[in-house]
Amino acid sequence: MALLAPSILSANFACLKRDIREAEEAGADLLHVDVMDGRFVPNITIGIPVVESIRKVTELPLDIHLMIVEPERYIPDFIRAGADWISFHFEAAVHHHRIVERIKELGAKAGVVINPSTPVSFLEEILPFLDFVLVMSVNPGFGGQKFIPESLKKIEKLKRMKKAVNRELLIEVDGGIKVENVDSVLKAGADVIVAGSAIFRGSISDNVKAFKEVLKNY
Ligand code: DX5
Ligand code: ZN
Numbered sequence: 538m539a540l541l542a543p544s545i546l547s548a549n550f551a552c553l554k555r556d557i558r559e560a561e562e563a564g565a566d567l568l569h570v571d572v573m574d575g576r577f578v579p580n581i582t583i584g585i586p587v588v589e590s591i592r593k594v595t596e597l598p599l600d601i602h603l604m605i606v607e608p609e610r611y612i613p614d615f616i617r618a619g620a621d622w623i624s625f626h627f628e629a630a631v632h633h634h635r636i637v638e639r640i641k642e643l644g645a646k647a648g649v650v651i652n653p654s655t656p657v658s659f660l661e662e663i664l665p666f667l668d669f670v671l672v673m674s675v676n677p678g679f680g681g682q683k684f685i686p687e688s689l690k691k692i693e694k695l696k697r698m699k700k701a702v703n704r705e706l707l708i709e710v711d712g713g714i715k716v717e718n719v720d721s722v723l724k725a726g727a728d729v730i731v732a733g734s735a736i737f738r739g740s741i742s743d744n745v746k747a748f749k750e751v752l753k754n755y
Contacts, residue, residue, distance in 0.1 A: 539723055539755040540566035541748050542600050542709070543741075544733035545591075546582065547680045554594045556741060561597050563745035567622065568597045569711070569731045571680075572615070574605040577629050578678035585611070585618045592619030602650065602711065602731075604677045605629065609636050616643045624648030624671045624709075627655055637666050648709065652677065653685050657695045665703050669729070670695060674722070675712030680733040684713030689725040696726030716747045723755045 543565045548556040557568060570588060575581040592599060598621035605611065608625035609632070615623055623645045630636055633649060640647035646668035649660060653673055660670060672695065674688035692708060699706045709729035710722050719730055730752065736744045 539727065539752040540707075540729045541745065541752055542567040542569040542729055542731045543736040543745065544569040544571055544602075544680065544711070544731050545737070546571045547733035547737035549737070553591065556737060557591065557595050557597075559741040560736060560745055561595055563742035564749050565597060565736075565745055567600045567729070568595060569600045569602060569733075571733075572601060572603050572605060573678065576606045577626060578604045580678045585614050588615060588618040588620065598622060600624075600709075600729075600731075602671065603629075604650075609639070612636065612640060613643060616640070616645045620645050622646040622648060622669065624650045624669070626650045626652065626677070627659060628652055633663050634666060637663065641668075650677075650711075651691075653688065657691050657698065660695070661698065661702075664698060664706065667703065667706055669707040669709050671709045671711055671731075672727075673712055674710055674714065677712075682713055684715075684718055688712075689721060692722065692725035692727055699726075716744075716751065719748060719751050723752070 543560045573580045573582040600622040601620040603625045637647045648669040650671040675682040707728040710727040711731035715735045
């Protein structure tokens, strides 16, 4: 079964605990947390103290998506704060292998994220060391953007690479995913679906259940 990771970027930040609980009780598998620094992306969101506070109000594994420059500077603090999965952008780092090994030493699952214009072939050498790859299907920085359909080809390509070198690898996809298009993303090869606005706008529990209804077939 594919996993659902609601992105709290579109939650009500004044009632974060309530929104997280509702998603958790309805069947969310992971909680996706978008960390932005106003440098790598043109937006600023959540930092380490917020992750620490979220850790105390949910049992769900925390999936921390770092959209920051020099991610290696902050990764240990995010893991101490409660990150179970942590991913950094390929485009924001130089020593990918060193960072991935450090994440694993610190006890978290390690992922690399690629922007829509970054080819999956850039991941060839790092792939055997990764727990997951996060494929961006919008340009990172904001919730509520439109899914870029060309992402499907990248997911398919990555699925072929995964079969050849790392069968345990999970493919996570993030951006513009709705109940209406999630099927095509799953068919292409996604194992983990991130959804923000499609979960936290309207009834959170109805939205989670509608996604899970499709995800259970994969
Ligand atoms: C965008 C973030 C996403 C965002 C997705 O930079 O990485 O996780 O919350 O939001 P939707 O699902 O609304 O596109
Ligand atoms: Zn994200």
